[in-house]
Amino acid sequence: MVVYSIKDLEKLSGIKAHTLRIWEKRYSVIMPKRTNTNIRYYEDKDLQKVLNIALLRKKGYKISKIAELSEPDIVRLTAELSEVDVAFEDHIDALSMAMFELNEFKFNKILDHYIDQNGFTHTMEEVIYPFLEKLGMMLMVGSIKSAHESFVIYFIRRKCIAAIDNIKHSHYDKGPSFVLYLAEKETHELSLLYVHYLLKKQGVEVINLGLSVPLIDVVDSCNIKKPDYIFTMINDSHGHGTLQGYLDDLLKYSNHSKIVISGYQIVANKVISHKRLLQLNSLEEIKQLIDRITTKFNN
Incomplete structure (x- = not known):
């Protein structure tokens, strides 16, 4: 089982640790577990919920309203937001959630939508590369497993090869x-x-x-x-x-x-x-x- 400190949640979600502690006390949106020596820690489901909350807040939802939602409603709303035209930062959060679930359908749908709207070049430079940087950070703090990395790299590799194959040039008469x-x-x-x-x-x-x-x-x-x-x-x-x-x-x-x-x-x-x-x-x-x-x- 992968466990996280509150600082890990801050790094991965962009929500300050101080803010997360306030939400815990005021709204009970997440509740840390404790070791035998009383050290606080969080699990995968807590990280996924914080990532969902981060995405909802970026779209204008107040934490007081999010706290009133059930777990299934939070998941449903974030899934709906992942399917519409949102900012690239939100796509990175959505890709992170799909990665944690090893959900190929969701991962593919998010990327394909962004590619259709913005083109492959923009997607690589504004979404995929920043997402890979986030992936590297997750690896450093031990918040993802090698299976997550393999899932992402293999999937993006397929997208790159498909984009290359979609460029049609029958011959090269001149040029380098x-x-x-x-x-x-x-x-x-x-x-x-x-x-x-x-x-x-x-x-x-x-x-x-x-x-x-x-x-x-x-x-x-x-x-x-x-x-x-x-x-x-x-x-x-x-x-x-x-x-x-x-x-x-x-x-x-x-x-x-x-x-x-x-x-x-x-x-x-x-x-x-x-x-x-x-x-x-x-x-x-x-x-x-x-x-x-x-x-x-x-x-």
Whole structure:
């Protein structure tokens, strides 16, 4: 059983711990359990109720009115709000509730509605990425299990692949080509898939080798395809020997392709500059590069 402190509830719901204590005393909306040593704690059902209350308050419901509602009525109202056009912060709360329940139907319905209303790019940057940041925080405080993380990552991965497949380009007469990959022991695939989507959306030819790719396979693909650019993200600090040594080998064996690198380790470590090596420190810089490259080739 996962248990939470009142500070955990504050971090996950955005409602101050002081406010939650007042609500406990005045309205009994949640009631903490106590250990044998009298330490207060909360369970999954308490967290879900606080998340529901947070969503209702954002939509104008007063806590005094929420306290009068039965548990089924609170669940029903939040479910209804998840199906209408609400702000992206509310979608994040709704996605969190669907995740806790491992409710694929609800998770899918929330995302599909937002994508239909705002497009895939806006959904990724305004809903999915902030939600993944919240997911990371939940993992750090131990408020979710690995099953929750697997559920979310697999589901969003499917959405990314579907969005890529929905972009139709029958051939590439001109323009740049990219080889995308993640190095061995690199598993953060969602950002790589999103870059794939952004490139293909601009009409760029993309060869995606996937994750945990040995360097020799990258070299072989470059010898066959001779891409204009190679893009990779390095987030983990293991599996490459030294970061600089790995990049030196990549430059040495990649012929004349330009190397575009990003990721946590690239931002955190100093990399020796090279005329064929371009370091990007954020998603915004990646998008700007794509715009510059496609504009150059289209002129």
